[in-house]
Amino acid sequence: MFESAEEFLMSGAVGDTSCLISDVRMPGMSGVEMHERLLAQGHAPATIFISAYPTPSLHSKAVSNGALVLLQKPYQAAVMTHWLSVALGDP
Numbered sequence: 620m621f622e623s624a625e626e627f628l629m630s631g632a633v634g635d636t637s638c639l640i641s642d643v644r645m646p647g648m649s650g651v652e653m654h655e656r657l658l659a660q661g662h663a664p665a666t667i668f669i670s671a672y673p674t675p676s677l678h679s680k681a682v683s684n685g686a687l688v689l690l691q692k693p694y695q696a697a698v699m700t701h702w703l704s705v706a707l708g709d710p
Contacts, residue, residue, distance in 0.1 A: 624653035
């Protein structure tokens, strides 16, 4: 829905966001940097990262900062559905 992390952060929608799905690589600020900024602001919604180039260090950083998961592209729809259910608290 947003072209960049900066656009999302300035949108006014942060407080109303209960689940964030973000690519790691984006123009400007990365998804991980955006998540760190949300943490610093005291509002980090349940976060699902996606990346075509996941590395063990990226996975470790994302999860240690509180992200639910780092999914590798391409991912199966059932996998995303599972993590959305976890994020939203649906059984």
